[in-house]
Amino acid sequence: MTVIFSKKCEYGLQAVLYMAAKEPGCVCPSDEIADKLQIPKEFVSKILQSLTESGIVDSKKGKSGGFLLAKNPSKIRLIDIVTAIDGLDLFNRCVLGFPNCSPDQPCPVHDKWGELRTKAYKMLTDETIDKFKEKTLSKISKI
């Protein structure tokens, strides 16, 4: 199998985009998120717990509790979520798995791949989640 982000990270990104598409400050129970995104409830709950520690989301306990974004969506970048869940190995590791791949000891595809990787990193760094509100709503409605 081939993957870019782990399932955890995919679900984390989906959940955060979902919350960003709702009214600001709106508290979402994990039940609701899991239901709307069709992903396992306990799993998404765990993922959001870890994002709470990273300061990206907040949680409210007790009745009518749930999860909500900890900051303004315009302050949350896609890369923040990826970093919190998967880390940045994707952008540091050699794509062919060679040890000590670096400009000094480049693997055969080092330069070509590095270019793509830099662009991907830039995209994730440039984009904040407030930009995706409309697109998320449109996508969610079709699930």
Place this chain on the structure above:
Amino acid sequence: MTVIFSKKCEYGLQAVLYMAAKEPGCVCPSDEIADKLQIPKEFVSKILQSLTESGIVDSKKGKSGGFLLAKNPSKIRLIDIVTAIDGLDLFNRCVLGFPNCSPDQPCPVHDKWGELRTKAYKMLTDETIDKFKEKTLSKISKI
């Protein structure tokens, strides 16, 4: 964790590049490949077995046997190896894991990501392994 290619695929790419860097028609025992690339012997052996079925490498049994490329390196593209081992899911699946991601039902990052993905696919499709002989030799010598 975050991955692009599976370990199998990484090792497969490494091994094929290694064979392409040797004299044409040269038979490499799995021992030698495993040793030079510092990867598990039985594992690389299994991977090369599967690439034999895909017609990318050939194998010779018995004493002084081993693996060799089944075609001219100029006829083997990086994408052929990736396809044989990992498949093309990477280029078809939604990067956020949304179901039914398509131009009709795009995920929030569909367009931006699609662009990068297309470039990556093109790179793997354009590059044949004969182009990497020098770079592979230089990298191997430093492991």
Place this chain on the structure above:
DNA sequence: TTTTAATCAGACAAAGTTATCTGATTATTA
């Protein structure tokens, strides 16, 4: 012809990821 050194095949083991379950804790609301 016997020994040797390799692939081949399949079972198995270890590790990591994904998913589920259970119970404790917390805070709202009736």
Place this chain on the structure above:
DNA sequence: TAATAATCAGATAACTTTGTCTGATTAAAA
């Protein structure tokens, strides 16, 4: 204050990937 509905925490199960082991088969070389 009691009932309710949510997060939180930790154990465990299922699955996939990665890696190892053993023995059979094959073919070259002594």
